[in-house]
Amino acid sequence: MEEPDALRPATPGLPALLVALQFGLIGLLAWLAVGGLSAGRLPPDVPVLAGAALVLGLWALSANRPGNFNIRPLHKAGSLLVQHGPYRWLRHPMYSAVLLAGLAAARLAGQAWAWAALLALLAVLAAKAALEERGLRASHTDYADYCRRTRRFIPGLY
Secondary structure (H helix, E strand, O other): OOOOHHHOOOOOOHHHHHHHHHHHHHHHHHHHHHHHHHOOOOOOHHHHHHHHHHHHHHHHHHHOOOOOOOOOOOOOOOOOOOOOHHHHOEOOHHHHHHHHHHHHHHHHHOOHHHHHHHHHHHHHHHHHHHHHHHHHHHHOOOHHHHHHHOEOOOOOOO
16 A cells, blocks of 8 residues: 655655664764763763663653654554653653763763764754654644644753
């Protein structure tokens, strides 16, 4: 059965490219963070940021059953719209967790390259979220209302 146009990305290779960029930037941030750690740098907020990332990521996984989400920003047939747990306040809590971990890594690295990588990661995740949301709007009639009530990455802000 042919997928409706609203569920297909305008650029077919874009989802895979965004995933590759996401993981490349995460790897770069991790590598830069290891360099900061081996230089003996550990700002006091880094463990708090890393812990918050871990808790949020695990909470999001516990609220969104396995098989309901996709690492690629494509609509998954038969997916449910999760609106409980962290999804009550954030449309993309896993991305928020990744950004918190990236913030911890950038703080640990303490380099301009790390901050540039974090900003690039934010841009990639925003693009992934926008692509995902296009499919969610097309497949869930209540998604537009959910978007009005819920922020994308930061409760009450963005």
